[in-house]
Amino acid sequence: MTAPVGSTARTLEVRVWRGKEAGRYQSFEVPRQESQTILDVVTYIQRELDHTLAYRYACRVGMCGSCAMTINGKARWTCRTHVTSVGDRLEIAPLANLPVVKDLVTDMAPFFDKWARAKGHFHATQTRRDGFAAVRPDSPQRLQIDAAIECIGCGVCYSSCDVVHWLPEFLGPAALNRAWTLVNDVRDGARVERLAAVAGDAGCHACHTQMTCTERCPKRLQPTAAIAGLKRASLVVALAGAL
Amino acid sequence: MKVRTQVLLWGAQRYTAMVLVFCVVVHLITIVYATRYGLTAAQILDRTQGNLGWAAFYALFVAAVAVHAAIGMRAILSELLDWRGAALDALLVCGAVGLTLWGWRAVWGVFA
Numbered sequence: 001m002t003a004p005v006g007s008t009a010r011t012l013e014v015r016v017w018r019g020k021e022a023g024r025y026q027s028f029e030v031p032r033q034e035s036q037t038i039l040d041v042v043t044y045i046q047r048e049l050d051h052t053l054a055y056r057y058a059c060r061v062g063m064c065g066s067c068a069m070t071i072n073g074k075a076r077w078t079c080r081t082h083v084t085s086v087g088d089r090l091e092i093a094p095l096a097n098l099p100v101v102k103d104l105v106t107d108m109a110p111f112f113d114k115w116a117r118a119k120g121h122f123h124a125t126q127t128r129r130d131g132f133a134a135v136r137p138d139s140p141q142r143l144q145i146d147a148a149i150e151c152i153g154c155g156v157c158y159s160s161c162d163v164v165h166w167l168p169e170f171l172g173p174a175a176l177n178r179a180w181t182l183v184n185d186v187r188d189g190a191r192v193e194r195l196a197a198v199a200g201d202a203g204c205h206a207c208h209t210q211m212t213c214t215e216r217c218p219k220r221l222q223p224t225a226a227i228a229g230l231k232r233a234s235l236v237v238a239l240a241g242a243l
Numbered sequence: 244m245k246v247r248t249q250v251l252l253w254g255a256q257r258y259t260a261m262v263l264v265f266c267v268v269v270h271l272i273t274i275v276y277a278t279r280y281g282l283t284a285a286q287i288l289d290r291t292q293g294n295l296g297w298a299a300f301y302a303l304f305v306a307a308v309a310v311h312a313a314i315g316m317r318a319i320l321s322e323l324l325d326w327r328g329a330a331l332d333a334l335l336v337c338g339a340v341g342l343t344l345w346g347w348r349a350v351w352g353v354f355a
Contacts (some may be wrong), residue, residue, distance in 0.1 A: 025291075167322060184347070196246055199246050199250045200250060238250040238251055239251070
């Protein structure tokens with residue numbers, strides 16, 4: 001619901017999730033400012049109306065991804081979401097698909113555990129004595145990496161994914177996207193092991209390309225493209241009998 | 244089920260999908276043709292009986308459907324009912340074999 005241009009409402013009706021997985025929405029009335037983000041609204045509530053509200057933020061300028069929450073049903077960065085783009089009535093909840101620590105704070109451990117399970121880390125094959133690896137910036141694989149490397153692990157994609165909701169063991173878009181950048185890294189020494197880790201029922205093959213992750217990624221990444229690439233790469237390795 | 248098997252099942256799903264695109268288009272054309280020109284059952288049988296081309300086409304169609312549907316239902320049932328494991332896989336193999344035999348029986352019915 002978008003506020004009409006030149007809305008004259010002086011206050012916002014804000015419902016904020018309180019509690020853990022079991023809890024309730026608490027209503028607040030927040031003064032409307034001319035230029036106001038959802039993070040401004042949550043901060044106002046915590047500082048002026050209810051000190052017991054728990055929430056996370058850090059940079060407040062759209063760089064760190066810490067402030068991601070569910071706003072009127074959609075996972076977004078609260079510091080980068082203007083109230084005018086949502087409306088006068090706000091419903092603010094913690095990110096979906098993650099355990100709730102308190103109120104708007106989620107436990108990100110499962111998200112990063114899956115990152116590790118997808119082998120989202122680099123395996124070196126050379127030492128400092130071997131000289132620099134020559135990777136052309138315009139090589140096809142490096143271009144694939146460039147398109148996917150800017151992920152800062154904010155959890156918006158993971159929180160938006162229906163398959164994560166249906167299949168708790170599904171690795172999720174972020175972990176798979178990161179694995180894709182490493183699969184394309186010609187210096188990496190664990191390509192086949194990584195493909196084995198990300199393939200199958202709990203991996204890239206569970207993705208139905210619903211594209212909510214790509215639609216909502218604040219860094220405009222395309223996890224669905226990365227997952228499609230992983231599907232292709234893993235099939236080639238499986239057919240070769242190497243998986 | 245081993246990861247390699249899961250990946251190959253996904254590959255089979257993709258490849259049977261390509262076969263099915265072709266088969267479904269041909270099948271739709273034949274249906275529209277048969278209804279447009281008011282073919283009777285006898286007239287249709289006249290064209291299919293003893294025709295190896297049609298028999299081969301529909302036999303391929305049946306096989307592709309059996310493989311594609313079974314793999315697809317595996318994903319759907321696991322998401323819908325939280326059901327995974329050997330029992331589900333065994334049920335779906337039976338389903339695929341059943342669909343194949345039942346379908347080929349129908350193809351034989353219009354070929355013989």
